[in-house]
Amino acid sequence: MSRxxxxxxGQSHTVDADPDCPLLYVLRDTLALNNPRFGCGLxxxxxxxxxxxxxxxxxxxxxxxxxxxxxxxxxxxxGTPEHPHPIQQxxxxxxxxxxxxxxxxxxxxxxALLDGNPHPSEEEIRRAFQGLICRCGSHVGILAAxxxxxxxxx
Amino acid sequence: xxxxxxxxxxxxxxGGLLVGFSLIDGSVAPRLLASTPRDSQAAEDPSxxxxxxxxxxxxxxxxxxxxxxxxxxxxxxxxGVETAFAQIIAExxxxxxxxxxxxxxxxxxxxxxxxxxxxxxxSNGAKPLRNVAASARAMLLQAAAPQxxxxxxxxxxxxxxxINPAHPAxxxxxxxxxxxxxxxxxxxxxGAGFSLNVEGAGTPKDPSTYRVVGTSVPRVDIAPKVLGTFxxxxxxxVPGMLHGRxxxxxxxxxxxxxxxxxPARRIQGYVRTVVKHDFVGVLADTEWGAIKAxxxxxxxxxxxxxxxxxxxSLYTWMRQATPKxxxxxxxxxxxxxxxxxxxESALSLASSRVEASYEFPFQSHATMGPGCAVxxxxxxxATIWSGAQKPHALRKGIAELIDMPIEHxxxxxxxxxxxxxxxxxxxxxxxxxxxxxxxxxxxxVQWMRADMTAWGAKGPAVVCDLAAALDEHREVTAVRxxxxxxxxxxxxxxPSTGDNFLAARLTGVPNTSSVDEFVSWxxxxxxxxxxxxxxxxxxxxxxxxxxxxxxxxxLRDPEGPAASFAVESFIDEVAAASGVDPIAxxxxxxxxxxxxxxxxxxxEKAGWQSRPSPAxxxxxxxxxxxxxxxxxxxxxxxxxxxxxAEVDVNxxxxxxxxxxxxxxxxxxxxxxxxxxxxxxxxxxxxxxxRAVHEEVAFDDRTVTSVDWRTYPxxxxxxxxxxxxxxxxxxxxxxxxxxxxxxxxxxxxAIANAVFDATGVRMRRAPLTAARVKAALA
Numbered sequence: 001m002s003r004x005x006x007x008x009x010g011q012s013h014t015v016d017a018d019p020d021c022p023l024l025y026v027l028r029d030t031l032a033l034n035n036p037r038f039g040c041g042l043x044x045x046x047x048x049x050x051x052x053x054x055x056x057x058x059x060x061x062x063x064x065x066x067x068x069x070x071x072x073x074x075x076x077x078x079g080t081p082e083h084p085h086p087i088q089q090x091x092x093x094x095x096x097x098x099x100x101x102x103x104x105x106x107x108x109x110x111x112a113l114l115d116g117n118p119h120p121s122e123e124e125i126r127r128a129f130q131g132l133i134c135r136c137g138s139h140v141g142i143l144a145a146x147x148x149x150x151x152x153x154x
Numbered sequence: 155x156x157x158x159x160x161x162x163x164x165x166x167x168x169g170g171l172l173v174g175f176s177l178i179d180g181s182v183a184p185r186l187l188a189s190t191p192r193d194s195q196a197a198e199d200p201s202x203x204x205x206x207x208x209x210x211x212x213x214x215x216x217x218x219x220x221x222x223x224x225x226x227x228x229x230x231x232x233x234g235v236e237t238a239f240a241q242i243i244a245e246x247x248x249x250x251x252x253x254x255x256x257x258x259x260x261x262x263x264x265x266x267x268x269x270x271x272x273x274x275x276x277s278n279g280a281k282p283l284r285n286v287a288a289s290a291r292a293m294l295l296q297a298a299a300p301q302x303x304x305x306x307x308x309x310x311x312x313x314x315x316x317i318n319p320a321h322p323a324x325x326x327x328x329x330x331x332x333x334x335x336x337x338x339x340x341x342x343x344x345g346a347g348f349s350l351n352v353e354g355a356g357t358p359k360d361p362s363t364y365r366v367v368g369t370s371v372p373r374v375d376i377a378p379k380v381l382g383t384f385x386x387x388x389x390x391x392v393p394g395m396l397h398g399r400x401x402x403x404x405x406x407x408x409x410x411x412x413x414x415x416x417p418a419r420r421i422q423g424y425v426r427t428v429v430k431h432d433f434v435g436v437l438a439d440t441e442w443g444a445i446k447a448x449x450x451x452x453x454x455x456x457x458x459x460x461x462x463x464x465x466x467s468l469y470t471w472m473r474q475a476t477p478k479x480x481x482x483x484x485x486x487x488x489x490x491x492x493x494x495x496x497x498e499s500a501l502s503l504a505s506s507r508v509e510a511s512y513e514f515p516f517q518s519h520a521t522m523g524p525g526c527a528v529x530x531x532x533x534x535x536a537t538i539w540s541g542a543q544k545p546h547a548l549r550k551g552i553a554e555l556i557d558m559p560i561e562h563x564x565x566x567x568x569x570x571x572x573x574x575x576x577x578x579x580x581x582x583x584x585x586x587x588x589x590x591x592x593x594x595x596x597x598x599v600q601w602m603r604a605d606m607t608a609w610g611a612k613g614p615a616v617v618c619d620l621a622a623a624l625d626e627h628r629e630v631t632a633v634r635x636x637x638x639x640x641x642x643x644x645x646x647x648x649p650s651t652g653d654n655f656l657a658a659r660l661t662g663v664p665n666t667s668s669v670d671e672f673v674s675w676x677x678x679x680x681x682x683x684x685x686x687x688x689x690x691x692x693x694x695x696x697x698x699x700x701x702x703x704x705x706x707x708x709l710r711d712p713e714g715p716a717a718s719f720a721v722e723s724f725i726d727e728v729a730a731a732s733g734v735d736p737i738a739x740x741x742x743x744x745x746x747x748x749x750x751x752x753x754x755x756x757x758e759k760a761g762w763q764s765r766p767s768p769a770x771x772x773x774x775x776x777x778x779x780x781x782x783x784x785x786x787x788x789x790x791x792x793x794x795x796x797x798x799a800e801v802d803v804n805x806x807x808x809x810x811x812x813x814x815x816x817x818x819x820x821x822x823x824x825x826x827x828x829x830x831x832x833x834x835x836x837x838x839x840x841x842x843x844r845a846v847h848e849e850v851a852f853d854d855r856t857v858t859s860v861d862w863r864t865y866p867x868x869x870x871x872x873x874x875x876x877x878x879x880x881x882x883x884x885x886x887x888x889x890x891x892x893x894x895x896x897x898x899x900x901x902x903a904i905a906n907a908v909f910d911a912t913g914v915r916m917r918r919a920p921l922t923a924a925r926v927k928a929a930l931a
Contacts, residue, residue, distance in 0.1 A: 001422060018422060021442040029441050034389040035382040039522055040603040041445075044862040047522065075382040084381060091380045095372060095828060098836050099232025100379035101386060101522045101571030122875075129870040133862055135522040136232055136572045137839030139873040141832050 004068040008033065009077025019065040024048045026064045027074065035075035035104045045133035046105030050074050056112035075104050078111065087111055090149035091142075098136035105132050110146050119150050207265040207352055211337040213286040214243075216294070220314045220329035222247060222254045224286075227267030227350075228279040229259040230375060231543050232572040233893050234829035235275045237373040241825055242280050245366040246287035246358055248311035249328065251374070259545040259567025268347030269544025271575075271647060271708070273791070273891025276825060280889070282352045289339060289354030297335040298326050361823060361885050368885070370828030375569075387541040387568040388526045388600065395528065396425055397441045398589045398599040399448035401434040402609050403660075405855035406698045407458035410434065414452040421447045428592040432701070433660035435589045437597065445602075460854035461698045469513045469918075472617050472638045477692035479670040497623075497688040500632030504623030508731045510724055511620070513918040514716035514901075516640075516850040517613040519577030519709055520865055523570055524606035527579070529586035530596035531556065536563045538587060541570020542579040547648035551580065552587055554652030575708035576647050578610030584655035604860040609656065612850055613709030614640035616673055618720030623686075628732040630743070632686035635675040637717065641693045643669035645707035659701030671712070678717035678898075680789045682725065682743040703857040704850070711894035714790065715844055715901050719919055722786035722902030726767065727915065735764040736785055736906065748820050748882075749789055752796035755818035755880045756785065760798045767906065768913040778806045781813075782911025788898030793821040793890045797838070799903040803911045808927025812842055812872070812904060817896055818880040822887035830892055831879045837896040838877060843868035845901035846921045 006013045008031065015030050022041075027033040027050070036059045039047030043061040050059045051073035059067075079085035084092065087110050097103050106129065113120060113128040120128065125146050134142065205212050215223045224243055230236040240254040257263050267279050295306040295316060302309060302318040302325070310317045316331070318324040341352035361367070378384040403410075415427045418436065423443030428435045436451055438444035463471040501507060528539040536558055542548045545565040553560040570579055578601070586599040616639040623632040644665075645654045651667040652658055659665060675681065675689035697704050729739040737757050741750050756762075762783070769782055780803045788795035800814040815838050824830055847866050851858045859865035905916045914929045 018442055018446075025441045028389075029391075032391075034385065037386075037523065038388065038600060039524070040861060042603060042861055044603075045522070079381065081377075081381050081383060084377075088380050092372070092377045095376050095832055097232075097376060097379065098833065099522065099569070099572035100376070100384070103379055104382070107380065126870045126873075131869075133522065133867065133869070135520060135840070135867065137836040137841075137843065137868065138832070139839050139868075139870055140835040140877050143870075143873065 002065070004064055006064070006068060006072060007070070008072045009074060015064070017064045020063045022060050023050070023062050023064050023067045023072070024059040027059060033074050033076055037101060037104055039102065039133065045102070046109065046131055047102050047133070049105040049108040051108055051112055054112065054115060056109045073108075075107060078107070085111075087114065087149045091145040094141050094145040094148055096141035096145040097138045102132065102134045106134070106142050110149060114150055205263070205265075207350065208341050208343050210286055210289055210293070210339040210341055210354060212265060213282065213352070214290050215337065216290070216328050216332035218329045218332065220249070220253060220327050222249055223257065224254060224283065225257045225264045226279070226283060227259060227264045227269065227546055228275050229270055229543055229545065229567050230569055231270055233833045234373045234826065235270070236375060237371055237829060238276050238825040239280060239283055240374060241366045241369070241371055242284050243287045245364055246284055247291050247314070247328070249314040251366065251371050253314060259565070261546050261549045261565045265350065266347065266546035267350050268648070269547060271544065272348060273793070273893040273895065274348045275893070276889045277891050278348050282350060284358045285351070285353050285356070286341070288356030288358040289341065290337060290356070292354070292356035293335040293337055293339060294328050294331055297331040301326055301331070364885070367825050368823070368827070368883070370826055373829055385568070386523070387528075387539055387570045388523055390528045390539045390568055391598070392528060392530060392596045395596040395598050396437045396439065396593055397444040398435050398437050398586065398597045399444045399602065400585050400599065400605060401436065401448055401451070401453065402605065403432055403701070404455055405458055406461045406702050407700055408455040410453060411456055412454040417450040417452055418447040421450055425593070427451050428589055430588065431660060431662045433588065433657050435585060435599070437589060437593055441600065462704070462852055462854050462856070463697065464854055465852050468615060469617055472615065472694050475638075475694040477638070478695045479693045481672045481674070481691045482689065497632045497634045497686045500623045500686045501621055501634065504631065505626040506624045506628070506731070508622045508624065508724070508728050509620065510727055510915070510917060512618045512720035512723060514616045514719055515848075515919065516615045516704060516706070517709055517844055517848045518607050518850050518859060518865055519574055519610050519613070520607045520867065521571050521573060521577045521579070521610070524603050525578045525582035525601035525610070526570065526599065527583040527586040528596060528598045529583065529590040531587055531590040532594060534558070534562055536587060537566060538564070538583050539566045539568050540579060540583040541568055541573065542583060542649065543573045544648055547650035548580055548583060550650040551652055551655065552583065555584055555655055555658055556587060556591060574710040575712070576611050576645060576649065578606055578656070580649035581610070581656040584657040588657050588661075603862075607865050608857040608860045609703045611645050611707035612704055614642050614706035614713065616713055616716035618673070618717060620720060620724040622724070622728050624732065630684050630728060633682070633684050634688045634690070635721065636690045636692070637673035638692045638694055639673045639713060639716070640696060640706045641668065641671050642706055642708050642712045643671040644696055645705050647708040647712070656701060673713045673717045675721065678714045679721035680744055680749065680787050683745045684743060704852065710840070711790070711897040714788070714894065714898040715841055718786065718788055718898045719845070719901040719905065722899055723905050723915070723917065726784065726902070726906040726909065730767050730909070733766050735766055737762060738764060740785070740787055744787065746789070746794070748794045749787060751882060752794045752818040752820050753785070753787060755882060756796035756798045756816050759818065759878055759880050760800070760816040762798065767910040769910050778804050780805055780911040782907040782909070784903045784906025784908070784910055786899035786902035786906060788895050790895040790898060791891055793892065793895040795819050795896045795899055797896070797899040797903045799900070799907045801904060801907040801911060803908055803926065805912065805930050808923040808925070808930060810846060810904070810908060810921055810923065810926055812874045814876040814878070815874050816878045816880070818882060819892070819896060820882040820884065821890040821892045821895070822884045823889040824881060824883045825889055827881055830881060833892060834879050834896045835877050838900060839868055839873055841897040841900035842872060842904065845904050845919055846872070849920050
């Protein structure tokens with residue numbers, strides 16, 4: 001066990017954890033930040049995606065020790081029910097999902113994509129999401145939401 | 155009717171279960187919080203059992219704020235049924251949709267409606283809800299009438315406010331009169347499970363007056379999910395909870411010989427290893443501790459002989475196996491007349507014949523969340539938090555598994571990822587129950603990816619052989635359909651028996667509750683009215699009779715995609731052999747007007763040019779990419795789907811790309827066109843995935859599809875640039891099912907488009923690039 005300082009959505013937390021413990025379990029079990037979701041534990045599906053240093057990363061694959069001291073963003077920190085982030089609003093407007101278990105990965109990957117490239121082409125959107133899984137097949141709605149969000153982001 | 159434990163009995167016997175666990179953040183799901191009014195009101199009533207489905211207030215209560223709390227045994231599995239229900243309740247009561255709250259699937263608080271299955275939630279499951287809401291409205295108006303100085307029949311309701319139209323200022327809210335209304339009204343109960351219905355004093359509205367049903371109300375669960383405030387079952391945590399992981403045998407038939415947990419004891423937080431015959435679970439204080447300990451514990455397994463045929467020989471094995479059960483079925487509908495059964499003579503007298511065989515593999519539910527449950531089994535009581543889609547059946551199954559009176563078992567349903575049948579969420583619940591029982595503490599079991607993809611129940615492999623007789627005018631005179639399939643009922647779709655759980659099998663319990671389910675013409679396929687039709691269905695025995703990763707159960711639209719892949723490809727082959735357009739042939743032989751209408755609507759939207767397949771450009775085209783179009787029809791319990799796929803096939807690589815789907819869909823009255831459209835779109839992508847990617851691989855020992863690399867599914871690159879949905883609304887008909895029907899025709903539509911493009915017929919699914927390339931060579 002070691003002690004780590006994590007900055008999540010601008011808030012500092014001190015946690016005791018095994019250094020090789022994936023960030024995912026610290027966020028979920030220690031900090032009760034539930035939106036990064038366990039899908040595979042193998043970095044193959046993206047349900048656990050968080051943003052570290054402005055990059056969408058798979059929290060099931062990065063040890064807590066390497067995330068310490070770097071800014072971590074989760075879905076909880078994106079917007080609030082009163083003031084949804086424009087990307088969240090676009091996904092709501094498009095009613096983009098079925099069960100929504102995977103949506104954390106899509107929304108956070110959309111955030112990372114549009115922060116770096118506010119007006120991606122169709123090809124760029126599809127490429128950015130090729131590493132994500134949606135078992136329900138909600139892709140048509142997701143594409144519509146990302147297009148909508150890219151139109152809204154100046 | 156199943157015996158219902160009264161709310162009071164339950165409180166008496168195990169009241170602590172109802173209130174004994176708080177959640178770490180106090181907000182598991184809005185639905186759980188919504189249970190408060192009923193919890194607080196129900197216990198004191200002296201008369202009828204408060205949770206009997208014959209009581210109106212077992213289904214619906216109105217609180218003083220005017221919020222309407224509805225208690226249903228149906229659950230949300232991601233297709234928007236909660237919103238559809240809210241619309242139906244809001245319509246009958248004239249309250250805003252936002253005033254309707256649900257408790258879903260909590261076995262201590264909801265009627266047993268059979269859970270979710272068969273695309274019946276709206277078609278059947280909403281009936282009692284509609285009737286209950288209509289009766290509640292009648293009771294509320296009756297209670298308000300004296301105060302408003304009018305007959306109940308004269309009163310109007312707007313947004314939950316009852317108004318006397320003769321004196322519009324005279325009004326009272328539902329909330330204010332709810333205390334006086336007789337919501338204990340005794341209802342007439344008919345049916346059980348999926349068909350449970352109740353009727354009371356109120357008459358539901360005439361559908362032609364609907365204002366809320368039929369509109370695209372935003373789904374009530376989408377915004378909380380996107381905003382991150384929604385809680386899934388994976389987020390349930392209870393005090394004193396341990397984390398569990400299960401370890402499955404390395405091969406079918408392998409038995410545990412020796413357990414050495416010495417290496418696990420060095421893992422921080424490790425508690426113990428639970429062993430029961432071949433069932434193994436590891437417990438730890440932390441999730442990471444449980445994962446590491448499960449990897450560290452040293453298990454020695456026996457090395458059994460190879461128990462499975464090789465994957466390559468699966469279909470040969472199925473054809474050679476002596477069927478364990480067979481059923482000859484006559485065709486449905488008008489084709490039962492005029493000489494049905496003379497198929498053999500028609501085939502022998504035919505001027506020409508078309509014969510073909512089609513193969514569809516085992517497929518995995520491979521749910522997005524691999525399966526999770528929390529169980530607390532202590533002091534003769536069991537509470538299980540699970541996202542399984544049939545919670546009341548799960549309650550029975552768990553009671554049987556641990557030999558506990560059912561009254562002492564409670565399932566608290568909390569949404570999991572989309573389940574699409576019986577994926578294994580039920581098995582995860584059983585795992586958690588056994589581990590909690592052994593530990594004497596609450597246990598959360600989270601399956602790892604391989605536990606679901608490799609060890610979850612499978613959709614069965616299906617082989618279909620078809621033969622058609624054509625006369626000298628190339629008209630069809632007879633069709634013979636023969637299926638060979640593993641039973642979708644090897645594991646019951648209702649998890650209501652203890653012996654079906656994987657954990658039970660691993661602890662040595664034999665499976666005695668399997669049923670044979672048959673794949674038949676007109677059952678999972680359209681029933682074309684050819685003059686003679688014979689349908690013969692064989693069920694073949696499981697590949698391995700013990701606890702097997704290839705045990706089979708219901709996967710979305712059980713056997714529909716497999717059987718319709720065969721029949722709808724075959725109809726295309728017949729059309730090609732007859733030199734006629736594939737839609738024209740279908741319109742000639744399918745007699746149901748609604749089936750004809752979806753084909754015509756899809757054709758119109760797609761700009762379908764009438765001509766036979768193949769397109770004929772395969773030989774002449776200079777480029778690598780060949781284009782084609784294909785159609786298929788899906789019929790399922792009164793829902794009709796016509797799907798057209800347009801494809802690009804790269805003849806050098808075999809890569810197949812669906813460039814456009816057009817899907818015309820008729821499920822009777824449409825409750826929510828927006829949500830329906832999204833569900834059909836998702837159905838198309840998921841069934842495309844099953845058609846071109848999904849196949850459970852195995853060697854002679856076990857399943858080797860363990861993750862998303864070894865069990866690939868559709869990703870963004872597979873998604874067609876254009877997906878056109880044509881909704882056909884029938885307000886004069888009751889609403890039908892929409893969760894599964896549009897999964898049915900997709901595979902055949904794609905295969906038919908590949909034939910149109912290339913002239914090559916693909917008869918084995920999935921249509922992987924390697925398979926298409928080999929076929930084109």
